[in-house]
Amino acid sequence: MSTSTRRAxxxxxxxxxxxxxxxxxxxxxxxxxLTIRRIATDVEYSAPVVYQHFANxxxxxxxxxxxxxxxxxxxxxxxxxxxxxxxxxxxxxxxxVRFAGEHPHLYQVMNDPVVDADxxxxxxQPAIDVLKELLTTWSAAHGVxxxxxxxxxxxxxxxxxxxxSLSYLGNVGNDRARRLAEQAxxxxxxxxxxxxxANGRTASR
Numbered sequence: 001m002s003t004s005t006r007r008a009x010x011x012x013x014x015x016x017x018x019x020x021x022x023x024x025x026x027x028x029x030x031x032x033x034l035t036i037r038r039i040a041t042d043v044e045y046s047a048p049v050v051y052q053h054f055a056n057x058x059x060x061x062x063x064x065x066x067x068x069x070x071x072x073x074x075x076x077x078x079x080x081x082x083x084x085x086x087x088x089x090x091x092x093x094x095x096x097v098r099f100a101g102e103h104p105h106l107y108q109v110m111n112d113p114v115v116d117a118d119x120x121x122x123x124x125q126p127a128i129d130v131l132k133e134l135l136t137t138w139s140a141a142h143g144v145x146x147x148x149x150x151x152x153x154x155x156x157x158x159x160x161x162x163x164x165s166l167s168y169l170g171n172v173g174n175d176r177a178r179r180l181a182e183q184a185x186x187x188x189x190x191x192x193x194x195x196x197x198a199n200g201r202t203a204s205r
Contacts, residue, residue, distance in 0.1 A: 015053045017043050019067065022060055023106070030105050031112075034061070061109055062116075066123040068106045072099050076130040085141045088134050089189055093160055093181035100164035101174030108168065111161065128153060144192050152192075159184050 021042040025034050036057055040047040054060040075095040082088040100107040109115070110124075132153045139146050146152045160181055167177035 011053075014043075014045070014049070018045075018050055018053055018060075019063060022064055023067065026064060026105050026109065027103065031061070031109050036060070058115075062119055062123070064106065065110045065115060065120065068099075068103065068110045069123045069127055071103075072096070073127045073130060075099060076127055076134075080130060080134060085134075085138045086186075086189065089138055090182040090185050092131060092134060093163075093185040094178045096160040097164045097167055097174065097178045097181045101167045101177065104168040107164065128157065131156065138189065139192075142193050146192075155188065156185065159188065 018039060022034060022039050025038060025042065034057065036047055036050050036054070039060070040050045043050075050060075054063065072095075075098075076092060079088055079091045079095055082091055110120075132149055135146070135152060135156065136149060138144075139149075163177055163181045163184060166172045166180075167174045172180070
């Protein structure tokens with residue numbers, strides 16, 4: 001192994017240790033406990049070593065947000081294997097809310113308006129793309145014309161965000177929130193299915 005390859009692997013390993021330590025602090029203590037100094041202590045490095053990988057706390061938090069969306073994306077892709085198109089959509093709803101309940105502090109920073117909006121949009125886009133693909137497949141299967149698929153996705157995403165917020169804020173239990181999310185998605189999709197053939201209009205306006 002060349003020296004450059006070994007150094008690259010060591011650097012990647014150090015970065016991963018930092019990320020995992022930061023995730024542990026975030027998940028167990030919340031974002032206020034997350035500082036560069038704290039993470040440096042936990043991984044037994046000096047703060048300058050952490051700064052070699054992340055310029056500041058914001059950069060570290062953004063990486064954790066990206067990590068959270070990758071976890072959510074993995075769950076969405078598993079749901080995409082469900083053969084029934086309607087069941088895929090309700091399972092997406094359930095998985096979204098499950099994630100929020102199991103990772104409340106991570107979910108909170110993933111949706112924190114303090115984080116740059118463009119950066120948040122960039123890291124969430126792959127998960128939204130999967131939702132849009134599933135919605136497109138669902139609409140084709142049921143002969144529903146979505147005039148604006150992006151708007152339709154925003155309706156679904158916003159609905160899931162609202163119900164998930166009830167869960168991670170502790171207003172309702174996660175199991176109940178998952179059932180509510182499934183029911184809400186079912187109601188929206190049923191509305192789109194019954195509206196279009198009844199009056200000839202498109203399903204999303």
